[in-house]
Amino acid sequence: METIEQVDTLVIGTGFSGLGMAIALLKDGRRDFLVLERADGVGGTWRDNTYPGCACDIRAHLYSFSFEQNPEWSRLYPTQPEIRAYLDKVANDYGVRPYIRFGRTVTAMAYDPAAKRWTVTCADGSAVNARVVVSGMGGLSNPTIPKIEGAETFQGAAFHSAQWRHDVDLTGKRVAVIGTGASAIQFVPQIAPKVGQLHLYQRTPPWIAPKLDRPMKDWERKLFAAFKPAQTWFRRTIYARNEIGAIGFVQQPERMAKMQQMLVQYIHAAVKDPALREKVTPNYVMGCKRILISNDYYPAIQRPNVELVTDGVARLTADGVVSADGTERKVDVVIYGTGFTAMDPMARVDVTGVDGAKLSERWKHGPEAYLGLTVAGFPNLFLLMGPNTGLGHNSMVYMIESQIAYVMDALRLMNRKRVPALEVKAAVQDAFNAELQAKVAKTVWNTGGCKSWYLNEEGRNATLWPGFTFDYRRRTKKVDPAAYRLAE
Numbered sequence: 001m002e003t004i005e006q007v008d009t010l011v012i013g014t015g016f017s018g019l020g021m022a023i024a025l026l027k028d029g030r031r032d033f034l035v036l037e038r039a040d041g042v043g044g045t046w047r048d049n050t051y052p053g054c055a056c057d058i059r060a061h062l063y064s065f066s067f068e069q070n071p072e073w074s075r076l077y078p079t080q081p082e083i084r085a086y087l088d089k090v091a092n093d094y095g096v097r098p099y100i101r102f103g104r105t106v107t108a109m110a111y112d113p114a115a116k117r118w119t120v121t122c123a124d125g126s127a128v129n130a131r132v133v134v135s136g137m138g139g140l141s142n143p144t145i146p147k148i149e150g151a152e153t154f155q156g157a158a159f160h161s162a163q164w165r166h167d168v169d170l171t172g173k174r175v176a177v178i179g180t181g182a183s184a185i186q187f188v189p190q191i192a193p194k195v196g197q198l199h200l201y202q203r204t205p206p207w208i209a210p211k212l213d214r215p216m217k218d219w220e221r222k223l224f225a226a227f228k229p230a231q232t233w234f235r236r237t238i239y240a241r242n243e244i245g246a247i248g249f250v251q252q253p254e255r256m257a258k259m260q261q262m263l264v265q266y267i268h269a270a271v272k273d274p275a276l277r278e279k280v281t282p283n284y285v286m287g288c289k290r291i292l293i294s295n296d297y298y299p300a301i302q303r304p305n306v307e308l309v310t311d312g313v314a315r316l317t318a319d320g321v322v323s324a325d326g327t328e329r330k331v332d333v334v335i336y337g338t339g340f341t342a343m344d345p346m347a348r349v350d351v352t353g354v355d356g357a358k359l360s361e362r363w364k365h366g367p368e369a370y371l372g373l374t375v376a377g378f379p380n381l382f383l384l385m386g387p388n389t390g391l392g393h394n395s396m397v398y399m400i401e402s403q404i405a406y407v408m409d410a411l412r413l414m415n416r417k418r419v420p421a422l423e424v425k426a427a428v429q430d431a432f433n434a435e436l437q438a439k440v441a442k443t444v445w446n447t448g449g450c451k452s453w454y455l456n457e458e459g460r461n462a463t464l465w466p467g468f469t470f471d472y473r474r475r476t477k478k479v480d481p482a483a484y485r486l487a488e
C-alpha cells in the first residue's frame with residue numbers, strides 16, 4: 001500500500017484562495033504543508049476558463065492580492081491570459097510550487113476524532129493525513145451542463161464555456177449558444193463575427209451596464225511601479241466605489257428598481273429593434289442576478305448572422321436544436337454557457353466529520369457555516385469562499401484575504417493554547433446563520449423576483465454575503481476562542 005503523506009496543514013486548490021493560503025503559511029514560517037491541485041497548473045478558474053473574451057468584471061488593480069499589486073496591468077479589466085500569468089508569477093515568486101502536488105483530485109476526507117487528524121483521499125488512490133485542512137476549491141469551479149433530451153445524439157462538437165474546445169474551428173459554422181450569463185456575454189461578441197450563423201438561446205435576459213474600460217496609460221504604469229502608494233490609493237478608490245453598491249443590494253433594494261432605469265435607457269440607445277429590445281429587457285429587479293458589464297454584447301446580437309431565441313431549448317437532434325415552439329435550427333456546434341454548480345462549496349467531496357457525520361447530510365437544506373469558514377462537527381476544516389461569502393458588488397479576493405487571515409489567526413491560537421483542534425460550537429453557528437438569513441431575506445437577491453443560482457430550490461440563499469465587505473473583514477479579524485470548542 002502507498003504510504004500516506006503526513007503534514008500539518010493541507011490546502012486544496014491553487015486558485016486565488018489556495019495560492020494565497022500557501023503564501024500566508026510560508027510568510028508565517030510554516031513549511032509543514034502541502035497543496036493538492038486536480039489540474040496540471042495553477043490558477044483555478046483563471047486556468048480553466050480560456051473562452052474567447054474571458055475577462056474579470058472587477059477591475060484588476062483591486063482583483064489581485066493586496067500584498068502583490070501589479071503595476072503592469074494593461075487595462076482596467078484585463079483578460080484571462082493576463083490574470084492567469086499574474087497567478088503563475090505569484091506562485092513562482094513566493095516559492096509555492098515545491099509544495100504543490102498536481103493531478104490530485106480530492107474525492108473524500110474523513111476526520112479521526114481520536115487522532116484529531118483528517119485523512120484526505122484522492123481519485124488516484126493516494127492519501128494525505130493532516131491536522132488542518134483548508135479548502136480553496138472555489139465557488140464556481142465545476143461546470144454545469146443541463147440535461148437536455150437528445151443531447152447524446154448530437155453529432156457535432158458540444159462543449160461548455162469553461163472547457164473551451166480550441167481545436168474546434170468555428171469559422172463559418174452554424175453555432176448554438178445556450179445561456180446568456182456572465183460567460184456567454186463575453187464570448188458571444190468574440191465568436192459572432194467569425195461564425196456563419198449564431199443562434200443564441202436566452203432563458204432570462206441579464207441586466208447589462210456599459211463597461212467603463214480603457215488601457216492603462218504609460219505614465220500610470222510607471223507611476224505605480226515607482227511609487228507603490230499611488231497604486232494602493234488607486235486600488236482603494238475602486239474598492240470604495242464598488243462597496244457603495246452594497247447599500248443598494250443589501251440595505252435598500254428599492255433603490256435598485258429606480259437605478260435600473262439607467263440600464264433601460266442603455267438598452268434603448270443600444271438596441272434599435274423594439275421587438276429585440278423587449279426580449280432583452282429583464283422583468284426582475286436589477287441586481288437580483290449578477291449585473292453584467294459589456295459594450296459589445298448588444299451590438300453582437302444585432303448582427304445579421306445572430307438570432308436571439310427566447311423560446312427555450314426543448315431537445316437536441318443529431319444535427320440541430322429544437323426550441324419549445326417546435327422549430328429546429330440546424331447547427332454544427334453547441335456551446336453551453338450554462339454556468340457552474342455554485343451552491344455547494346464541497347460538492348464533489350465526501351466529507352465525514354466527528355461521529356461519522358456527513359457534510360452532505362448536514363447541508364441537505366443548503367450549505368452553512370460560521371462566518372462561511374467553519375462547520376460544527378468538522379473540526380480543523382476551514383472553507384475559503386465558503387457558504388454566504390460570495391459577492392455581487394466587490395472583489396472576491398478581498399473576501400479571500402479576510403478568510404486567510406482568519407485561518408492564520410486560528411492556527412496561531414492553536415499553537416498558543418497548545419490545542420490540537422478547534423471546532424465551532426453548533427449554537428454559535430446557528431445564531432450566526434439566523435442573523436445572516438434574516439438579513440439576506442431582505443436583499444435584492446431574495447426579493448428581486450428572479451430565479452438565480454444564488455438561491456437553492458428551497459429559496460435559501462447560501463451563496464452571498466449580505467453586507468459590507470469591510471464588516472466581514474472586521475468580523476474575521478480575530479478568532480473568538482469562546483465561539484469554539486478547544487480540543488484537549
Ligand code: NAP
Pocket residue numbers: 055056057058140146147178179180181182183184201202203204290313337338339340451452453
Ligand atoms: P451564469 O451566470 O450562471 O449563466 C448561465 C446562463 O445559462 C444563464 O443565462 C442561464 O439562464 C442559462 N441556463 C442555465 N441552464 C439553462 C438551461 N437548462 N436552458 C437554458 N439556459 C440555461 O453562468 P456563467 O455565465 O458561466 O457565470 C457564472 C458566474 O461566474 C457569474 O455569475 C460570475 O460570478 C462568474 N463569472 C465572472 C466573470 C467575470 O467577469 N468576473 C465572467 C464569467 C463568469 P437563467 O438566467 O435563466 O438561469
